[in-house]
Amino acid sequence: MHIPDGFLSPQTYLPAYAAAGLAWAWAARGLRRTLDEETVPRLAAMTALAYGLGLVMVPIPGGTSGHALGVAMLALLFGVRLAFLAYSLVLALQSLLFGAGGITALAVNALAMGLCGSLAAVAAFRGLRRLDETAAVAVAAWASVVLPGLLVALALGLQPAIAQREDGTPLFFPFGPAVTLPAVLIPHLFIGAGEALLTVLVWRFARARKWCAA
Amino acid sequence: MRRLIPLCLMLAALPPAFAHEVHHAVEAxxxxxxxxxxxxxxxxxxxxxxxxxxxxxxxxxxxxxxxxxxxxxxxxxxxxxxxxxxxxxxxxxxxxxxxxxxxxSAAAPAAEDRPAKLMFGAGLLLALFGIFQLFVRRKKTQ
Structure with missing residues (x-):
């Protein structure tokens, strides 16, 4: 789901950087007040886990492979703001060290996966926790993968309409939404199931130690 | 018949009369x-x-x-x-x-040392949080 460099037009990534800049400033407000000596090591460990999970490829049906995000566990344990900041750091490292996602696309990736993934997880969890807490965590994790998948597919699929050569051929990503939506979303329905299982395990571990913020 | 001859010549001279042929040449x-x-x-x-x-x-x-x-x-x-x-x-x-x-021939690319990069990234993350922890601790002691 990490969009590489060269796939997004400047008309997309420059406004995305402006929006992400505002979102990063919002998330960083009162950071020192929010964090204490106990939270920082936990956040560090969970961020390192999310960083590692994002680089482990797992085969999924259809002959392709995918990886977990780990953003739901960050959001459920530490809230949307910290999860967004921590996941942005994860994306920056994955991009710089492994080329997984581009620097120009970092803002779009961070907004889709870090911010919208966290928001989807926390909203789904709060909406469903009264029914069944484990199911709420599972749905939250699934939503934290599928919603960013939808946004990434739309960001890619809109590129042919946003930037074209004089003859009408796309300058950046060449496939429209009719191609990108199923291509991105269908594998992520399965990846979301794996993410749900993983997040439930981490959630149970963390809840037993009273680490949860959501 | 006399009228047909110039018509045939004219048709043969038109470039589209040859346009459907695709030639090929195998080259190393x-x-x-x-x-x-x-x-x-x-x-x-x-x-x-x-x-x-x-x-x-x-x-x-x-x-x-x-x-x-x-x-x-x-x-x-x-x-x-x-x-x-x-x-x-x-x-x-x-x-x-x-x-x-x-x-x-291009030189063979060096094999990517993925585990080392993974460890370096994890170490960098933990170091960043370690530095942040110092700020949090300073805040508490002030």
Whole structure:
């Protein structure tokens, strides 16, 4: 789901950087007040886990492979703001060290996966926790993968309409939404199931130690 | 019959009369092969790619990678090339490199030390949080 460099037009990534800049400033407000000596090591460990999970490829049906995000566990344990900041750091490292996602696309990736993934997880969890807490965590994790998948597919699929050569051929990503939506979303329905299982395990571990913020 | 002869000559002289023929010539050439794989070693197979000569936004070559994930093309006479390869799910690359020319082979790329990079990244993350922890501790002691 990490969009590489060269796939997004400047008309997309420059406004995305402006929006992400505002979102990063919002998330960083009162950071020192929010964090204490106990939270920082936990956040560090969970961020390192999310960083590692994002680089482990797992085969999924259809002959392709995918990886977990780990953003739901960050959001459920530490809230949307910290999860967004921590996941942005994860994306920056994955991009710089492994080329997984581009620097120009970092803002779009961070907004889709870090911010919208966290928001989807926390909203789904709060909406469903009264029914069944484990199911709420599972749905939250699934939503934290599928919603960013939808946004990434739309960001890619809109590129042919946003930037074209004089003859009408796309300058950046060449496939429209009719191609990108199923291509991105269908594998992520399965990846979301794996993410749900993983997040439930981490959630149970963390809840037993009273680490949860959501 | 006399009227038909000039008509036939005129038709034969028209360029579209020959336009449906496609000729072929088999030639030995030195092509550049760029192998694309996912991080787990799976080939980036049967995906679209485009090759651009330096300074041009018109493709020099377009095609699809083969079953091994190889993008094979004849490089432009000089300069760097830009190779872009796309999968519909958003995976792909946008590379710039100087291709080997005149039958020369490119040096084999150094094997990526993925575990070392992974450990370095994790270490860097923990170090950043460690520094932040110092600020949090200072705040508490003030």
């Amino acid at each position: 050439q030195n092509a550049v092969s760029v192998r694309l794989t996912f991080a787990d070693g799976q080939p980036f197979a049967f995906e679209a790619f485009e090759v651009y000569a330096a300074g041009s936004d018109k493709p020099h070559a377009v095609g699809r990678t083969d079953a091994q994930g190889r993008a094979v093309f004849l490089s432009p006479p000089s300069g760097e090339v830009r190779l872009r390869a796309f999968a519909a799910d958003g995976h792909g690359v946008d590379l710039k490199f100087d291709p080997p020319r005149g039958g020369a």
